Amino acid sequence: MRMLLASLMTVLSASAIAQSVDPVEELKACAKMTDRDARFACFDKLGERVLREESADKKPTQEEVAQPEAVTATASNVQPLPDDLGKSSGINYSGLITSCKKGYYGNWYFFFDNGQVWKEVNKRNLRFKECNFNATITKDAFGYKMQIDGVDKTIRVRRNQ
Numbered sequence: 001m002r003m004l005l006a007s008l009m010t011v012l013s014a015s016a017i018a019q020s021v022d023p024v025e026e027l028k029a030c031a032k033m034t035d036r037d038a039r040f041a042c043f044d045k046l047g048e049r050v051l052r053e054e055s056a057d058k059k060p061t062q063e064e065v066a067q068p069e070a071v072t073a074t075a076s077n078v079q080p081l082p083d084d085l086g087k088s089s090g091i092n093y094s095g096l097i098t099s100c101k102k103g104y105y106g107n108w109y110f111f112f113d114n115g116q117v118w119k120e121v122n123k124r125n126l127r128f129k130e131c132n133f134n135a136t137i138t139k140d141a142f143g144y145k146m147q148i149d150g151v152d153k154t155i156r157v158r159r160n161q
Contacts, residue, residue, distance in 0.1 A: 093137045100131035121156040
């Protein structure tokens with residue numbers, strides 16, 4: 001009996017939806033359905049119909065007809081590639097590291113005097129007796145690297161705070 005009632009409600013709602021024109025009213029009718037499968041079918045039909053109507057309403061402009069579909073970018077949203085794209089940007093930031101701590105997983109955290117915290121990315125076997133030194137952070141194509149004054153090797157870091 002429930003199946004028959006659900007089927008009848010589905011048919012009646014589908015016919016009511018087909019007669020109505022306003023998509024909002026159709027959406028409300030779909031939302032009121034209690035049978036899950038019928039409700040999903042109603043939403044699917046409504047969505048397909050709205051997409052069909054949108055594509056039928058959209059008429060191509062003269063430019064779209066004249067140009068192939070592969071070329072759709074306009075001059076306003078296209079920017080030329082900069083020459084240094086993918087290379088080191090050469091932007092350096094210097095600061096004083098006032099403290100550093102080794103994290104639970106072995107990564108070092110560097111605390112700068114301005115409140116920034118930078119985390120070591122590539123777990124190296126680093127040791128520090130004191131953490132009161134100047135460092136320079138440089139952005140490159142792979143992220144950021146930190147050069148501690150007086151040390152030859154760089155440390156890959158990322159901003160933590």
